[in-house]
Amino acid sequence: MTDAVPATAPSTPGSEQDASTTAELTIERPAHGGHFVARHEGRVVFVRHALPGERVRVRFSDTAADASFWRADVVEVLEASPHRVEHPWPVANAIRAAARNRSAVGGAEFGHIALEEQRRLKAAIFEEQLTRLAKTDRTVLVEPAPGESEDGLGWRSRAAFAVDAAGRLAMHLHRSHEVLPVREMPLAVPAINALRLWTLDLSGVERVDVAVPSGGGEPLVLLVPASGTTPRRVAAVASSIDGASVGVLDPESGQVQRLKGRTWLQENVLGIDYRVTGAGFWQIHRAAPEALVSAVLDGLQPAAGERFADLYAGAGLFTVPLARAVGPDGAVLSVEGSAGASRDARRNLHGQDHVSIVQGRVDAVLGGWNDPLDVVLLDPPRAGAGKKVVRQIVAARPRAVGYVSCDPASFARDLGYFFAAGWTLDTLRVFDLYPHTHHMESFARLLPPAA
Numbered sequence: 001m002t003d004a005v006p007a008t009a010p011s012t013p014g015s016e017q018d019a020s021t022t023a024e025l026t027i028e029r030p031a032h033g034g035h036f037v038a039r040h041e042g043r044v045v046f047v048r049h050a051l052p053g054e055r056v057r058v059r060f061s062d063t064a065a066d067a068s069f070w071r072a073d074v075v076e077v078l079e080a081s082p083h084r085v086e087h088p089w090p091v092a093n094a095i096r097a098a099a100r101n102r103s104a105v106g107g108a109e110f111g112h113i114a115l116e117e118q119r120r121l122k123a124a125i126f127e128e129q130l131t132r133l134a135k136t137d138r139t140v141l142v143e144p145a146p147g148e149s150e151d152g153l154g155w156r157s158r159a160a161f162a163v164d165a166a167g168r169l170a171m172h173l174h175r176s177h178e179v180l181p182v183r184e185m186p187l188a189v190p191a192i193n194a195l196r197l198w199t200l201d202l203s204g205v206e207r208v209d210v211a212v213p214s215g216g217g218e219p220l221v222l223l224v225p226a227s228g229t230t231p232r233r234v235a236a237v238a239s240s241i242d243g244a245s246v247g248v249l250d251p252e253s254g255q256v257q258r259l260k261g262r263t264w265l266q267e268n269v270l271g272i273d274y275r276v277t278g279a280g281f282w283q284i285h286r287a288a289p290e291a292l293v294s295a296v297l298d299g300l301q302p303a304a305g306e307r308f309a310d311l312y313a314g315a316g317l318f319t320v321p322l323a324r325a326v327g328p329d330g331a332v333l334s335v336e337g338s339a340g341a342s343r344d345a346r347r348n349l350h351g352q353d354h355v356s357i358v359q360g361r362v363d364a365v366l367g368g369w370n371d372p373l374d375v376v377l378l379d380p381p382r383a384g385a386g387k388k389v390v391r392q393i394v395a396a397r398p399r400a401v402g403y404v405s406c407d408p409a410s411f412a413r414d415l416g417y418f419f420a421a422g423w424t425l426d427t428l429r430v431f432d433l434y435p436h437t438h439h440m441e442s443f444a445r446l447l448p449p450a451a
């Protein structure tokens, strides 16, 4: 039996359905990636902008006849969940956009869900990934960021914008090259909106990245010129931006050329100063650096004289406090792949002779590292560390591993590799460092098998 009623004539068997095909579906449960699971004629459909228990009308987006699942977007809510709320960002409100036959911008795909419920759903998704990929059952509680606002807005200290054909500030539609002009971005810290970039003529620019120090301070705007734009035009755009440093970013090399002000940001986390170049990685939520450094120090309890590795170290967010905690009798190996971030780490750890800053791939560096390691901390990108790196960490026989992750699926997969080597999951903390999106961040302490 199917719970879906095709609104148009069924497609020919074996063909693709028209992307404009709609159907009524009942939403079952959340899935990883910002989707909700429903079924249509026996096939799984991953639906965006829905909530469990809702009856919705969807429009299919991916409908290849031989696909094991389809994708769809809600275009109308027929029976709403009690957890559905008004979306705080009109241009990201997919259902409002659908009513006008338009699309919404991406980046706030959970905005239609009450904040508390967003966190309950994220906990359920995390639990499901642990069960499915690491074969372990664990009750997860998702913690808000320290000092989070009640509405979960105003947290992004980094934002990337596109520019439309008319030179207006814009953002991409979900999974699309199409862009839509935008004004205020409610997820961004007030200092980003205070620049009022939407009032400027950005013609000749293809991308605008804005970053503000997490604790406040002058923003840095990086412009990526469209091909063929003259330096004079870029300089004219830069001079129209008030109250910010401005640079030109080469997205290929990550190099930043200064136009006015400086090309880096001064960050401060728990009393430690960091310098982060414009294009370098830094945690996005204004409270994330503090939340994660605290979780790492509480979880790993670094002691004087210990030898730590900080893998995927970026500009040294964790390396600096770890270096202080282990002191000159200890040692820290800090590994980062990107040249710019590694340069920042070198500056941030200048004069600390017990710290080795190594630029390179984690697997290559670990492969040639023979010094003992008491504790290994890793904070890989979304793809996770993978089997080879987990094996290398296990082979180093540390007393504990700290794993910071921004993706519960790759984390759970890697956790399975640790389990296979006899390791156990001890502390697990999950943080809501991306309110109104499906993303989350976690810290886990893993322990080796008893000797």
Ligand SMILES: C[S@@+](CC[C@H](N)C(=O)[O-])C[C@H]1O[C@@H](n2cnc3c(N)ncnc32)[C@H](O)[C@@H]1O
Binding pocket: 281, 282, 283, 312, 313, 314, 315, 316, 317, 318, 335, 336, 337, 338, 341, 360, 361, 362, 363, 379, 380, 381, 382, 406
């Ligand atoms: C999630 S960020 C974490 C950075 C840092 N721990 C922080 O919190 O600021 C991941 C970092 O890993 C780096 N990276 C990605 N793949 C890598 C690899 N295979 N080897 C070394 N570094 C890598 C990226 O350049 C990025 O700086």
